[in-house]
Amino acid sequence: MKNFSETRIADFEVEINEASESNSRTKHSWLYNIKYLIVGVLFGIVFVKAEIISWFRIQEMFRFQSFHMYGVIGSAVFVGMISIWVIKKFNIKTIRGETITFQSKKFNKGQVFGGLLFGLGWAMTGACPGPLFAQIGTGALVVIVVLICAVAGTWVYGYLREKLPH
């Protein structure tokens, strides 16, 4: 879990609504957390079945050799847009009745430099952060090494954050 009081210092990352976060932190029964488990498992299954965790599909995407990934990401954005529109239009609440708020992202140079670095890594490993876990789940245990290196990367970022251009 992230330490919210710590990341607030110079937060270039996505902010989390503190109010709703502390609200939802009140009680943590296993039943309350199970929704994350269910969505997570479904997400993992979709990752594998849609082959978006495949190194081959990522290589094809970056070489314009197949439409596959563009189709998957494009339809995800399309469904996302409709979902956000519906949530805003009907003011849909979370299961526990909290209001859903969308925060605008602020531009900083990290999105350019970090984005380029992430893109390099994406084409090397064939995975962005979520799919790393799904790749391990499919039995590619060596990806644990990739995951450890990715976590190390996030630590090094945290260590160098003040010195990096944003």
Add this chain to the structure above:
Amino acid sequence: MIGGYVAAYFLSNPNEVEVAPALLAELKTYNIYDTQHLLPKEIFSWDGLLSLRGFLLLVAGGFLVGFGTRYAGGCTSGHAIMGLSNLQWPSLIATICFMIGGFVMANLILPIIMKL
């Protein structure tokens, strides 16, 4: 991880992964033939990790994924999918940079690494 396991062991497709012919031909020049799984075993295996190119791809690649994601303030789902759905222009910039990084790696740098 559980989702990946369930999909791989209970819902799996027994056929080989279909790979674009142009990519297959290119991979052959790097001695990569395995298309049985979603990841080629010549790189994504413990033996692969011990080769120079496999070590570079897995270790340096993993590091860049973690470092870049935090530096950019989000990953594919955070910026490309969620950010674009919510019409956030910083996310569009991030997504374009993800793609530029990927194009450069896949087309310019990867061919060099794969021949190591």
